Amino acid sequence: MTSSRPYLVRAMYQWIVDNGMTPHLLVNAEHENCMVPAGHINDGKIVLNIAPMAVQGLTLGDDEVIFSARFSGKAESILVPVPAILAVYARENGQGMMFSDDDNPDQSSGKGSDDGPETDPDKPRPNLRVVK
Numbered sequence: 001m002t003s004s005r006p007y008l009v010r011a012m013y014q015w016i017v018d019n020g021m022t023p024h025l026l027v028n029a030e031h032e033n034c035m036v037p038a039g040h041i042n043d044g045k046i047v048l049n050i051a052p053m054a055v056q057g058l059t060l061g062d063d064e065v066i067f068s069a070r071f072s073g074k075a076e077s078i079l080v081p082v083p084a085i086l087a088v089y090a091r092e093n094g095q096g097m098m099f100s101d102d103d104n105p106d107q108s109s110g111k112g113s114d115d116g117p118e119t120d121p122d123k124p125r126p127n128l129r130v131v132k
Helices: 005-018
Strands: 023-028 045-049 055-060 064-071 074-081 085-090 096-098
Touching (some): 005 055, 005 085, 005 096, 023 096
Antiparallel strands (some): 023 045, 023 085, 064 074
16 A cells, blocks of 8 residues: 555645644655755754745645745745655644654565565464454
8 A cells, every 4th residue: 555644744734724723844854855955954854834824836745745935035945755754743732743664665675565464473463352
């Protein structure tokens, strides 16, 4: 299956905007193909305000988030690969969603969707039971 991250980013963005809050992205600025202003990176991460009034041409795509914004008065084109997004949250109250590396399927594994479930003999199977 494809990654759920782009769908969750779009949903959280819409939820935050619908509630009159300011959506922000926490981004791993060291991710390859990430184009963000270097002067605003702190500890390899950058926080981006993606509120409708703060950006132009916002595209929340399946593979990348693209928009234009001003940083220190200078217009910048921003490109963030979806796997580089670490969190989307509201500035005012911090509510939102964080992502882990496990949220992205390994695209380089070569496994197709019809290969069946992975089995690891060392990993214990889930123990499920019916609770009435």
